[in-house]
Amino acid sequence: PAARPLAGRHVVVTSGPTHEPIDPVRYIANRSSGAQGAAIGAALAALGARVTFVTGPAAVPPPEGVEVVRVERAGEMLDAVRAALPADAAVMAAAVADWRVDGASGQKLKKGEGGPPSLVLVPNPDILATVAGMQAGRPRLVVGFAAETERVLEHARAKRLRKGCDWIVANDVSPATGIMGGSENAVTLITAMGEEEWPRMGKDAVAARLAARIAEALA
Numbered sequence: 486p487a488a489r490p491l492a493g494r495h496v497v498v499t500s501g502p503t504h505e506p507i508d509p510v511r512y513i514a515n516r517s518s519g520a521q522g523a524a525i526g527a528a529l530a531a532l533g534a535r536v537t538f539v540t541g542p543a544a545v546p547p548p549e550g551v552e553v554v555r556v557e558r559a560g561e562m563l564d565a566v567r568a569a570l571p572a573d574a575a576v577m578a579a580a581v582a583d584w585r586v587d588g589a590s591g592q593k594l595k596k597g598e599g600g601p602p603s604l605v606l607v608p609n610p611d612i613l614a615t616v617a618g619m620q621a622g623r624p625r626l627v628v629g630f631a632a633e634t635e636r637v638l639e640h641a642r643a644k645r646l647r648k649g650c651d652w653i654v655a656n657d658v659s660p661a662t663g664i665m666g667g668s669e670n671a672v673t674l675i676t677a678m679g680e681e682e683w684p685r686m687g688k689d690a691v692a693a694r695l696a697a698r699i700a701e702a703l704a
């Protein structure tokens with residue numbers, strides 16, 4: 486049992502980018518590879534958790550041994566997360582698009598007399614804040630990520646409070662770090678109890694350490 490401390494636990498993980506349609510053939514996206522999320526899904530499953538892995542269109546394949554739910558848009562991701570609950574913990578590692586195109590076209594937009602179309606953006610739901618704020622059925626542990634390029638800890642602390650999640654995994658994604666799209670990560674785990682700066686290590690090692698901490702917290 487010690488080797489599988491998450492046996493009998495259910496964890497929902499979000500991962501990857503979202504794609505927000507402009508029309509049936511075009512979309513707005515971001516550069517998230519889904520690597521850190523996939524590593525977290527694998528690490529939780531390795532500790533015995535039942536993992537529902539809700540993923541946008543990621544560059545890396547989903548891990549083995551998890552239940553994969555594929556989505557495209559942020560709205561679909563939120564629906565899939567809600568449908569996956571109840572869970573003991575939720576780890577939101579997805580890079581969710583902050584905005585979607587209002588009234589995405591049902592037909593391919595055509596070049597024409599009117600010149601280029603204007604896109605009106607509207608805010609997407611915040612999945613992390615929604616789950617963290619649930620009055621009923623909130624997972625016992627809700628973990629978010631804060632990828633920042635400046636004043637990382639300050640922004641991440643504020644984010645933890647604003648979103649109402651229990652833990653924030655903060656990391657510096659400035660281009661000079663090579664973290665975005667790379668195989669390593671350097672994070673600080675921020676909880677109500679304090680902050681732990683972890684040395685730079687592989688994304689798999691970050692995931693293993695985070696999964697171990699989640700197992701401790703749920704024990």
Ligand code: C5P
Binds near residue numbers: 577579611612628
């Ligand atoms: O606000 P920001 O995007 O920096 O917050 C990042 C954290 O919030 C990540 O854990 C991400 O998965 C989550 N998030 C979310 N839904 C959004 C935006 C962010 O779940 N619409």
